[in-house]
Amino acid sequence: MNRTLYPAIFAAIVTLILTSMMLGIKLKTEGINLTLHSAEGSTWTMIFVATAVVFLFQLFRNQLTGLVKLPTLPTVESMLPEGKKGDRIKTLAVCFIVAAALIWPFYASRGAVDLATLALIYIMLGLGLNIVVGLAGLLDLGYVAFYAVGAYTYALLSLYYDVSFWVALPICGLLAALFGFLLGFPVLRLRGDYLAIVTLGFGEIIRILLLNWTDVTGGPNGISRIPKPDIFGLEFSRRAKDPDNMPFHEFFGIAYDPSYKVIFLYLLALLLVLVTVYVINRLTRMPIGRAWEALREDDIACRSLGLNPTVVKLTAFTIGASFAGFAGCFFSARQGFISPESFVFIESAIILAIVVLGGMGSQLGVILAAIILTVLPELAREFQEYRMLMFGLLMVFMMIWKPQGLVPMKRPHLELSTGDKAK
Amino acid sequence: MSRALLEVSGLCMRFGGLLAVNNVSLSVHEKEIVSVIGPNGAGKTTVFNCISGFYNPTQGTILFDGEEIAGLKGHKIARKGMVRTFQHVRLFKEMTVIENLLVAQHMHMNTNLMGGFLKTPAYRKSEQRAMENAAFWLDKVNLLEFANREAGNLAYGQQRRLEIARCMVTRPRLLMLDEPAAGLNPNETKELDQLICNLRDEFDVSILLIEHDMGLVMGISDQIAVINQGTPLASGTPAEIRDNPDVIKAYLGEE
Amino acid sequence: MQEQLLYFVQQLLNGLTIGSTYALIAIGYTMVYGIIGMINFAHGEVYMIGTYVAFIVIAGLTYLGLESLPLVFLAALLVSMMVAATYGFTIERVAYRPLRGGPRLLALISAIGMSIFLQNFVRLAQGSRDIAMPSLVTGGWTFGSPDTFEASLSYMQVIIFIVTLVTMGALTLFITKSKWGRACRSCSQDLGMTNLLGINTNNIIALTFVVGAALAAVAGLLLGMYYGVVNPYIGFIAGLKAFTAAVLGGIGSIPGAMLGGILLGTTEAMTSAYFSSEYKDVVAFGLLILVLLFRPSGLLGKPEVEKI
Numbered sequence: 001m002n003r004t005l006y007p008a009i010f011a012a013i014v015t016l017i018l019t020s021m022m023l024g025i026k027l028k029t030e031g032i033n034l035t036l037h038s039a040e041g042s043t044w045t046m047i048f049v050a051t052a053v054v055f056l057f058q059l060f061r062n063q064l065t066g067l068v069k070l071p072t073l074p075t076v077e078s079m080l081p082e083g084k085k086g087d088r089i090k091t092l093a094v095c096f097i098v099a100a101a102l103i104w105p106f107y108a109s110r111g112a113v114d115l116a117t118l119a120l121i122y123i124m125l126g127l128g129l130n131i132v133v134g135l136a137g138l139l140d141l142g143y144v145a146f147y148a149v150g151a152y153t154y155a156l157l158s159l160y161y162d163v164s165f166w167v168a169l170p171i172c173g174l175l176a177a178l179f180g181f182l183l184g185f186p187v188l189r190l191r192g193d194y195l196a197i198v199t200l201g202f203g204e205i206i207r208i209l210l211l212n213w214t215d216v217t218g219g220p221n222g223i224s225r226i227p228k229p230d231i232f233g234l235e236f237s238r239r240a241k242d243p244d245n246m247p248f249h250e251f252f253g254i255a256y257d258p259s260y261k262v263i264f265l266y267l268l269a270l271l272l273v274l275v276t277v278y279v280i281n282r283l284t285r286m287p288i289g290r291a292w293e294a295l296r297e298d299d300i301a302c303r304s305l306g307l308n309p310t311v312v313k314l315t316a317f318t319i320g321a322s323f324a325g326f327a328g329c330f331f332s333a334r335q336g337f338i339s340p341e342s343f344v345f346i347e348s349a350i351i352l353a354i355v356v357l358g359g360m361g362s363q364l365g366v367i368l369a370a371i372i373l374t375v376l377p378e379l380a381r382e383f384q385e386y387r388m389l390m391f392g393l394l395m396v397f398m399m400i401w402k403p404q405g406l407v408p409m410k411r412p413h414l415e416l417s418t419g420d421k422a423k
Numbered sequence: 424m425s426r427a428l429l430e431v432s433g434l435c436m437r438f439g440g441l442l443a444v445n446n447v448s449l450s451v452h453e454k455e456i457v458s459v460i461g462p463n464g465a466g467k468t469t470v471f472n473c474i475s476g477f478y479n480p481t482q483g484t485i486l487f488d489g490e491e492i493a494g495l496k497g498h499k500i501a502r503k504g505m506v507r508t509f510q511h512v513r514l515f516k517e518m519t520v521i522e523n524l525l526v527a528q529h530m531h532m533n534t535n536l537m538g539g540f541l542k543t544p545a546y547r548k549s550e551q552r553a554m555e556n557a558a559f560w561l562d563k564v565n566l567l568e569f570a571n572r573e574a575g576n577l578a579y580g581q582q583r584r585l586e587i588a589r590c591m592v593t594r595p596r597l598l599m600l601d602e603p604a605a606g607l608n609p610n611e612t613k614e615l616d617q618l619i620c621n622l623r624d625e626f627d628v629s630i631l632l633i634e635h636d637m638g639l640v641m642g643i644s645d646q647i648a649v650i651n652q653g654t655p656l657a658s659g660t661p662a663e664i665r666d667n668p669d670v671i672k673a674y675l676g677e678e
Numbered sequence: 679m680q681e682q683l684l685y686f687v688q689q690l691l692n693g694l695t696i697g698s699t700y701a702l703i704a705i706g707y708t709m710v711y712g713i714i715g716m717i718n719f720a721h722g723e724v725y726m727i728g729t730y731v732a733f734i735v736i737a738g739l740t741y742l743g744l745e746s747l748p749l750v751f752l753a754a755l756l757v758s759m760m761v762a763a764t765y766g767f768t769i770e771r772v773a774y775r776p777l778r779g780g781p782r783l784l785a786l787i788s789a790i791g792m793s794i795f796l797q798n799f800v801r802l803a804q805g806s807r808d809i810a811m812p813s814l815v816t817g818g819w820t821f822g823s824p825d826t827f828e829a830s831l832s833y834m835q836v837i838i839f840i841v842t843l844v845t846m847g848a849l850t851l852f853i854t855k856s857k858w859g860r861a862c863r864s865c866s867q868d869l870g871m872t873n874l875l876g877i878n879t880n881n882i883i884a885l886t887f888v889v890g891a892a893l894a895a896v897a898g899l900l901l902g903m904y905y906g907v908v909n910p911y912i913g914f915i916a917g918l919k920a921f922t923a924a925v926l927g928g929i930g931s932i933p934g935a936m937l938g939g940i941l942l943g944t945t946e947a948m949t950s951a952y953f954s955s956e957y958k959d960v961v962a963f964g965l966l967i968l969v970l971l972f973r974p975s976g977l978l979g980k981p982e983v984e985k986i
Contacts, residue, residue, distance in 0.1 A: 017764045022727065022803045025734050034737040034811045139786050186971040193717045194970055196786055197921055201963035204918070212956040279540060286539035287525070287532045294515045294526040301513040304475060305593060306501035306530040315536075345914065349794050356787055389798035395791025399784045400776045416521045416558060416570040 008058035015054045019047045101270055105263045113259075113266045115378055117334065120269035121327055123370040126354040127276050127363060128323030133352070134361035134409065135289065136316030137296040138188070139196040142203030143351055146176040146321040148210060148343035150328025155223040155338055156216065165229035169329050176325025177318045184317035188310050203348055210340040222339025228261065229268060229333050236261035265334050272330060276323055280363060284411060288315055293411065346388060353391040356398050359405025368406060426489060427452050428629050429474070429505070429597055434483035436469050443469045445654045447483075451597060451629050451646075456619065458632045458640045460664075461650035462673065467633045468510060470650070471601055474631075475507045476500040487597070502530055506590040507599035510633075512582045516575030520566060520585060523574050524557035527589045553592075560588040564618065580611040587618065597629045598622065604636040612639060619643055641665065649673070681827040688829040689951040690944060695835045695904065697943020698842040702897035703920035704927070704935035705849065706766075706890025712866040712930035713886050716782065719789035720769050721894060722917015723796035724762050726910065728895030729902040730804060731758040733811055747814060751899075755841075758899050759892040765796075766891025770884055778883075793917070801910040808909045815903065838900045845896055846936060849889070853932065858885060866930065915959065919946075922966040928979020937977060 024047055026037045038044075105113045125147060132140045150172040157163035157171065187198045210217045217223065228236055234248040248264075249256045283289045291312045295302050299309050332338045354373050358365030377387050398405065427450035436444040444466045451457045459467050473480040476497035485493040492500050515523050533539075533549035561567045564584040569577060574585060583603060590598055600619075604612045616639055622628045634640045640647065641661045648658040651673045657664060664670055703725050710718045735754040744750055773792045777785045818832030853859035864872045865882045873879045901916075902908055919942060927938025942962060949961045969976065 014764055014768060017761055018768060021731055021734065021761050022800060025738075027730065027733055027737060027804055027809045029808075029810045032810075032812050034733060034740075034809065036734060036737050036741060133783075137781075137783055139783055139790075141790065186967060190970055190974050192782060193715075193786060194925070194974075196719075196790075197717060197918070197925075198963075198967060198970065201918060201922070201966055204915075205960050205963050208956065208960055212954075282540050282542075283536075286536075287529050288536065288539070290518070290522055290526050291529050293518060293522075297515045297517060298513050300477070301509070301515065302526070303477070303497040304501055304507050304509070304513075305527045305589065306498050306506070307526070308496075308498045319536075346794075349790070352787070352790070356791075360783075385802065386798075388794055389802060392791045392793070392795030392798060396773045396788045396795065397791075399788040399791070400773075403780075403784050415519075416554065416561075 004059050008055050011058045012051050012055035015051045105266050110259050110262050113262050117266045117269050119371050119374040120273050122374050123273050123367050124276050124327040125351045126366040126370045128320050129351050130355050130366050131316055132320035133355050136292045140199045141196050141348055142199035144343045144347040145203040145206040146324035147328040148206050149176045149179050150325030151332040151338050154329040155226045155332045158227050165333050172329035173322040173325040177322035180318045180321025184314045188313040207340050224337040226332050226336050356395050359407045359409055361409030362407045365405050365407030430486040432484055435481045436473055437481040443653050447655050449648055451631050454623055455645045456630045456643050457646045458644040459648050465650045466653040504596035506593050506595045508586045510601045512586050514574040519571050520574050521557055521570045523589050524592045525553050527592045528553045556592055560592050564588045580607050599631045601633050604639050684822045684827050684829040689947045693944035693947030695838050697940040699897040699901050700920050700923045700943050701936045701939025702893045704923040704939045706894050707921050707924040708929055708935040709886045709890050716785050720792040722913035723793050724765050724891045725894035725898045725916055726913030728758045728762040728898030729908045731761045732899040732902050754899055758895040762891040762895035763888040766887040770887040797910055808907050811906050813906050834904055926969050928976025931978045934976055934978035
């Protein structure tokens with residue numbers, strides 16, 4: 001008993017110190033004076049309950065460890081069928097889901113479609129960051145900077161040069177990639193930890209620049225009235241802004257309905273996501289995808305085989321950045337208004353949480369996680385306040401409990417068919 | 424004699440106050456097997472690390488095919504046709520055997536991204552050729568049946584052979600083996616012996632070898648260099664080394 | 679001429695003030711990095727919590743009618759150091775220890791998660807608004823004539839210098855002379871070997887987190903009293919800056935962290951004074967990138983030799 005008693009007392013005291021100071025006492029500024037207020041009785045009750053729970057848990061931890069086991073989640077992977085036949089079923093399932101995603105918005109409410117579009121943006125961001133973190137094993141904490149580059153590129157191009165969405169889209173991707181290249185080039189030669197902190201700093205630099213370069217970016221006021229994308233010159237507004245263009249509803253001779261625009265944006269986002277999924281899917285099967293994997297496992301062996309680690313990492317970093325650029329371009333077109341507020345560190349953290357929850361390297365996982373993490377806070381509004389707290393906790397918890405994420409990555413293994421290679 | 428493929432002269436490597444390698448010289452000619460031997464801690468692997476570009480030598484010149492390579496980065500040296508294995512096997516353990524060999528051919532492959540996205544004929548052909556080359560070498564080292572296994576699941580001796588195959592798919596001119604027989608049983612050592620000779624005779628590779636197994640070294644080497652405490656002690660043919668009193672003293676101690 | 683010199687001296691003093699507190703926070707990064715080779719992202723938040731606790735103690739004692747400044751200061755120092763140390767200890771125990779020896783990426787993500795968690799924990803507990811405190815120490819010395827430019831050295835700045843110097847001195851003594859300090863140094867050279875020699879390396883690692891956190895709390899108290907404001911977000915930028923300082927000086931090296939902190943603080947003050955205060959963070963991070971580019975091992979750090 002003594003063996004667990006002292007650690008238990010210690011743990012209880014630690015819990016009490018951690019919670020009582022920050023939760024139990026509240027600071028308030030009244031006039032010029034700083035005053036203290038005790039928290040409500042319920043908070044104190046919770047503090048003592050937490051302390052008691054920690055104490056009891058530590059006291060009986062030996063007896064408990066046998067009884068309580070963290071439940072293992074049924075992995076999505078294990079539910080999927082295996083083998084050749086499985087592949088066919090998977091293809092069918094993917095077709096079915098894509099078809100459903102295409103038809104669904106015509107029957108759903110406008111709000112739901114709008115939310116789904118937001119989720120699609122996060123899916124794209126998650127997939128892009130997944131290349132960097134999941135496939136290449138590089139921690140990028142300033143991913144939102146490339147998102148900002150894409151968003152501001154379209155906003156500024158349309159504001160100053162009247163460039164249309166479709167022309168701006170590739171430019172946004174390229175420019176974000178260029179920023180990724182310029183930042184990655186010096187930093188990727190160094191150890192991984194430095195990359196994390198430098199990207200964090202870079203994210204801040206971009207935000208500060210956007211905030212203070214008022215003449216061009218509008219500073220904290222941001223840029224508004226960014227034109228929505230059109231489709232082959234057909235606009236989705238009631239009246240065409242551009243005299244050469246025609247509104248969509250007039251062209252088809254139907255009544256104007258603002259939900260056309262919402263659905264169009266949704267479909268556009270879906271298209272971008274599908275392209276992203278395809279490209280990443282290809283990447284993992286290409287030499288560069290194998291090189292990322294190899295580099296994650298053993299960079300010394302890679303170098304001895306003539307792979308330039310900096311170039312391999314830089315490819316991942318640059319490609320990842322370009323997807324953020326595309327997403328940013330779409331984001332600013334959809335919102336019609338952007339400001340530095342949208343590109344704070346918290347956004348990077350949310351995208352990282354998506355990757356971590358879904359499973360590093362796993363596309364399906366990231367898609368699921370992006371949907372969960374964007375839709376859930378909308379459904380439970382009171383949850384909003386606790387969102388970031390939960391995300392932080394989630395990252396720690398996932399790393400310790402299930403670092404592979406909800407849907408562990410399954411890399412496509414290239415197989416040597418031994419049939420035609422019979423000696 | 425023709426110009427040497429690899430010519431190391433006056434190589435020194437200093438770590439802080441420690442002179443790990445002092446004035447070592449070596450040369451490897453085309454289709455030659457040269458061994459570096461010496462007691463543990465003599466600095467053999469450090470010499471290897473300098474030649475293969477993992478360390479930046481403090482002093483000395485390293486000529487590969489007449490070109491100065493001292494101080495170049497490891498991957499650049501590998502691209503010039505000089506690859507190595509490691510004392511402790513360094514495979515990509517979670518990748519399959521065949522993938523290990525595909526990664527090794529990265530520098531010869533069509534890595535054009537657009538080609539890969541669109542699966543162009545050039546890209547497919549390059550993948551196909553890499554696959555065939557990998558299969559060829561797997562066959563050579565008797566690992567063809569394990570092609571789709573994870574490399575980490577192979578037996579130790581097989582991992583050693585896979586590491587050599589992984590070097591060979593890069594089509595090197597000089598192969599550097601760091602204690603390839605370490606941890607192998609006598610049978611496997613004999614196979615390795617044959618494999619190494621085969622590589623030289625059939626595929627025109629020159630080989631630089633660090634080894635402890637004297638039987639292996641004496642049997643296959645054309646030239647041997649002995650290093651003791653970072654300094655060169657002797658060099659010559661196996662017969663010369665066997666009778667060299669300094670070498671005997673270093674290995675067996677003072678009589 | 680005279681004014682310009684005074685202006686310069688003023689900026690230098692301001693830079694040294696901020697810089698010495700950066701140095702205190704940077705030591706926490708550098709000690710942890712030296713031993714387990716990871717960046718403790720949550721360190722900045724520990725500094726932020728230290729500031730809150732210091733404010734709570736000061737407000738509490740003032741409310742109770744304690745007038746003696748040295749006593750209030752000392753009490754705030756001790757309590758905030760203790761609470762911050764508890765946080766440091768718990769962070770290591772909960773978020774890092776289970777991941778030690780695993781892939782570095784996991785520990786890094788766990789660290790960043792911890793940082794986000796703590797920031798939002800404090801935001802929910804104490805509100806996201808600025809909490810201001812009336813300054814306890816006022817006055818100082820002034821130089822120059824009031825007509826042109828007057829440089830000033832406030833008593834608070836002097837306190838910051840003295841406390842920082844004393845803390846650094848104590849730390850140096852602790853590291854070089856004490857049994858624990860020796861164990862710390864031995865851990866940073868070879869963790870595995872130290873463990874084999876019968877030293878409980880888990881305890882030593884916990885100790886580095888505790889010491890680092892306590893130093894961050896010292897910085898928290900000093901900067902809190904200097905600026906008179908705290909909010910849940912100060913830890914993020916301060917952490918970034920302190921890390922930059924640690925890298926600048928050479929990560930893993932304690933004198934390096936001190937030097938880096940002072941250099942960074944001075945650079946920032948000079949940028950604000952002669953260029954633009956909006957861009958001082960940009961210059962600081964730009965400096966970080968430049969150092970990594972040209973001297974990745976920092977000013978006083980040793981280059982790492984890769985084991986093959």
